[in-house]
Amino acid sequence: MNDPKVKQRLRDNTDWAIARGVFGVPTFVIGSEIFWGHDSFNMVLDYLRDPTLFDDQEMQRIKQLPGGAERRRNQNVPATENGRRP
Numbered sequence: 001m002n003d004p005k006v007k008q009r010l011r012d013n014t015d016w017a018i019a020r021g022v023f024g025v026p027t028f029v030i031g032s033e034i035f036w037g038h039d040s041f042n043m044v045l046d047y048l049r050d051p052t053l054f055d056d057q058e059m060q061r062i063k064q065l066p067g068g069a070e071r072r073r074n075q076n077v078p079a080t081e082n083g084r085r086p
Contacts, residue, residue: 023069 020029028035028044033054035044046053053059 017027017029021034022029022036024036026036026038026041028040030044030047033047033051035041035047054063
Protein backbone atom coordinates (compact mmCIF):
# COMPACT_ATOMS: atom_id res chain seq x y z
CA MET A 1 0.00 0.00 0.00
CA ASN A 2 2.98 2.33 0.23
CA ASP A 3 3.53 2.15 -3.52
CA PRO A 4 2.41 5.49 -5.06
CA LYS A 5 1.10 3.63 -8.13
CA VAL A 6 -1.20 1.54 -5.95
CA LYS A 7 -2.46 4.63 -4.12
CA GLN A 8 -3.09 6.44 -7.38
CA ARG A 9 -4.95 3.45 -8.80
CA LEU A 10 -7.16 3.41 -5.70
CA ARG A 11 -7.84 7.15 -6.08
CA ASP A 12 -8.65 6.71 -9.78
CA ASN A 13 -10.98 3.79 -9.10
CA THR A 14 -12.71 5.72 -6.31
CA ASP A 15 -13.19 8.78 -8.55
CA TRP A 16 -14.55 6.54 -11.32
CA ALA A 17 -17.04 4.93 -8.93
CA ILE A 18 -18.22 8.24 -7.46
CA ALA A 19 -18.69 9.75 -10.91
CA ARG A 20 -21.01 6.88 -11.81
CA GLY A 21 -23.05 6.98 -8.63
CA VAL A 22 -21.67 3.82 -7.06
CA PHE A 23 -23.09 3.52 -3.57
CA GLY A 24 -21.93 0.81 -1.21
CA VAL A 25 -20.50 -2.64 -1.63
CA PRO A 26 -20.83 -4.81 -3.48
CA THR A 27 -21.63 -2.77 -6.55
CA PHE A 28 -21.64 -4.34 -9.99
CA VAL A 29 -21.29 -2.00 -12.99
CA ILE A 30 -22.15 -3.60 -16.31
CA GLY A 31 -22.13 -1.12 -19.16
CA SER A 32 -24.36 1.72 -17.97
CA GLU A 33 -26.28 -0.46 -15.51
CA ILE A 34 -25.47 -0.41 -11.80
CA PHE A 35 -26.48 -3.24 -9.48
CA TRP A 36 -26.00 -2.60 -5.78
CA GLY A 37 -26.03 -4.93 -2.83
CA HIS A 38 -25.50 -8.61 -2.20
CA ASP A 39 -29.17 -9.31 -2.87
CA SER A 40 -28.79 -8.02 -6.44
CA PHE A 41 -26.41 -10.81 -7.43
CA ASN A 42 -29.14 -12.94 -9.03
CA MET A 43 -30.27 -9.90 -11.03
CA VAL A 44 -26.68 -9.46 -12.22
CA LEU A 45 -26.63 -13.06 -13.42
CA ASP A 46 -30.01 -12.61 -15.15
CA TYR A 47 -28.77 -9.43 -16.82
CA LEU A 48 -25.60 -11.12 -18.03
CA ARG A 49 -27.64 -13.99 -19.49
CA ASP A 50 -30.22 -11.77 -21.20
CA PRO A 51 -30.11 -7.97 -20.83
CA THR A 52 -33.39 -7.63 -22.74
CA LEU A 53 -35.22 -8.96 -19.67
CA PHE A 54 -34.73 -5.50 -18.23
CA ASP A 55 -36.30 -3.70 -21.20
CA ASP A 56 -39.94 -4.63 -20.58
CA GLN A 57 -42.48 -2.04 -19.47
CA GLU A 58 -42.63 -3.15 -15.83
CA MET A 59 -38.86 -3.06 -15.38
CA GLN A 60 -38.74 0.42 -16.92
CA ARG A 61 -41.48 1.56 -14.52
CA ILE A 62 -39.57 0.15 -11.54
CA LYS A 63 -36.37 1.81 -12.72
CA GLN A 64 -38.08 5.21 -12.42
CA LEU A 65 -39.06 4.73 -8.76
CA PRO A 66 -37.08 6.78 -6.26
CA GLY A 67 -34.25 5.02 -4.47
CA GLY A 68 -34.26 4.33 -0.77
CA ALA A 69 -30.80 5.86 -0.35
CA GLU A 70 -28.97 8.42 -2.40
CA ARG A 71 -25.40 9.67 -2.30
CA ARG A 72 -25.08 13.35 -1.48
CA ARG A 73 -24.37 15.33 -4.58
CA ASN A 74 -21.03 17.11 -4.73
CA GLN A 75 -21.49 20.17 -6.92
CA ASN A 76 -17.71 20.41 -7.40
CA VAL A 77 -17.64 17.12 -9.31
CA PRO A 78 -18.42 17.41 -13.03
CA ALA A 79 -21.61 15.81 -14.27
CA THR A 80 -21.32 12.38 -15.86
CA GLU A 81 -22.23 11.70 -19.47
CA ASN A 82 -25.91 11.28 -18.53
CA GLY A 83 -25.93 14.70 -16.89
CA ARG A 84 -26.17 13.45 -13.31
CA ARG A 85 -23.73 14.36 -10.60
CA PRO A 86 -22.40 11.78 -8.19
